[in-house]
Each structure stands twice: as structure tokens, then as C-alpha cells.
Amino acid sequence: MAIDLNVYELLVIGDSDLLIHQVQGEWAVKNLKIIRYVQYVKNLCKRSRKIEFRHTPRIQNELADALATIASMIKHPDTDYIDPLDIELKEHRVHCSHVESEQDGLPWYFDIKRYLESGTYPEDATSNQKKSIRCMALNFFLNGKVLYMRTPDLSLLRCVGAAEAVRLIEQIHAGVCGTHMNGLTFTRKIL
Known part of the structure; x- marks a missing residue:
């Protein structure tokens, strides 16, 4: 998609430290199932002027996980275009510790x-x-x-x-x- 949009400088953020090191050529690829994928990504990287791979721990990647989940649930009729999502990030997290009381005084179970x-x-x-x-x-x-x-x-x-x-x-x-x-x-x- 980045190549189709003529993006030549790219920052790729991933939560798999192993894959990032393998794509950068720092670690050997031993899993036969992904050798072709890693080689394909390396070939795509040659089309960019500048590409950087950065590892982000999965726990700090909640937004990407949420977007991936949403993307997997959407069936878009036109595969060439997907409507952009507007996402607002709040500055402070909100924690809720409210539990609704039982109406009849008995526990839910x-x-x-x-x-x-x-x-x-x-x-x-x-x-x-x-x-x-x-x-x-x-x-x-x-x-x-x-x-x-x-x-x-x-x-x-x-x-x-x-x-x-x-x-x-x-x-x-x-x-x-x-x-x-x-x-x-x-x-x-x-x-």
C-alpha cells in the first residue's frame, strides 16, 4: 500500500521482535513457513529510499491491536478503498470501579x-x-x-x-x- 501511495520513507512498527530482527537481516530465519514472507518484505524494502523497523512491546501496542481487530471484522465492498477512521486519543486514562448493585439483593449468580x-x-x-x-x-x-x-x-x-x-x-x-x-x-x- 505504501508503494502504491508513492511513500518512499517509511517507519514500520511491529510487536514481534523476532520478525523485525529477521527482516533487518540481523537474525536468521529458521521457520520454513515464513522464509518466503521475509524475503518478500526485503524485496519490498528495496523500493523505499528510507525504511526503519522498530519494535514496540505488545503491551504498548493496544491501539494497533484494536485497529487490527476492527479491520478483521469489517467487510468492505470496495477492496480498493477503505474509509479512514478518526481516532481521538485522550490524555488521561479513566478507570471505572463502579459495580451495579443487585436489584433484589441477591447475587447475579x-x-x-x-x-x-x-x-x-x-x-x-x-x-x-x-x-x-x-x-x-x-x-x-x-x-x-x-x-x-x-x-x-x-x-x-x-x-x-x-x-x-x-x-x-x-x-x-x-x-x-x-x-x-x-x-x-x-x-x-x-x-
Whole structure:
């Protein structure tokens, strides 16, 4: 695309340190699947007056990851032109530690937990609601009084209500669980 737009000076930023060093010729390419791709990129580089490759750690590349995700979801009818995106970057990050309280005073997982404990449904549940509870219960595991949700990798996440969620978020922000960290690591720490 840069060649088609007559761009002759280019800065390429990537999150794969290995690929950047391989394209620059500093490291050997051992993976047979990418040898042809690296050679193709090197040939394209010969068409530029100046090209620089820079490594950016993946954790600092959140915007590029978001754009790549958006690009993979868009089906544009005209492959020659894609509408540009206007992106505003805010100067300060905003953190939200608000958890909505349960309307009836029961935790969000109450019906699932009761179904796993005793096989009973809410009194006014319709057949569709009962079916939903049964389907959702397949992804949960009850150990004594503690309810866990299974993730796709079969890890177990402990289910908490609104009050405990607020307490946990406050403790994590206060540094009780360790030092403050970036968003992705922070989320993994919570989970």
C-alpha cells in the first residue's frame, strides 16, 4: 500500500521482535513457513529510499491491536478503498470501579447456584428461563458454598456479588495484591 501511495520513507512498527530482527537481516530465519514472507518484505524494502523497523512491546501496542481487530471484522465492498477512521486519543486514562448493585439483593449468580445445589428453579420461571438456567449451569462448578465459572481453557473463576466485587476492586487499586500495572495484566490479576 505504501508503494502504491508513492511513500518512499517509511517507519514500520511491529510487536514481534523476532520478525523485525529477521527482516533487518540481523537474525536468521529458521521457520520454513515464513522464509518466503521475509524475503518478500526485503524485496519490498528495496523500493523505499528510507525504511526503519522498530519494535514496540505488545503491551504498548493496544491501539494497533484494536485497529487490527476492527479491520478483521469489517467487510468492505470496495477492496480498493477503505474509509479512514478518526481516532481521538485522550490524555488521561479513566478507570471505572463502579459495580451495579443487585436489584433484589441477591447475587447475579443466585439462580444458577440454587439450581446446582438443589435442582430447583425460581417459582415464577418460564420453561425458557428454566432451559437458560440449565444451559448456563453447564459452565459453572459448585464447590461447597463457593460457585466457580469454567473458562474455555478450563480454569475456574470464583463468582462474587456486587459488594465483594467493589471490595476486591478497591483492594487491587490500593495495591494490596501487588504493584499497580497496565490494564491487561491488571485484568488477569483480578481474574
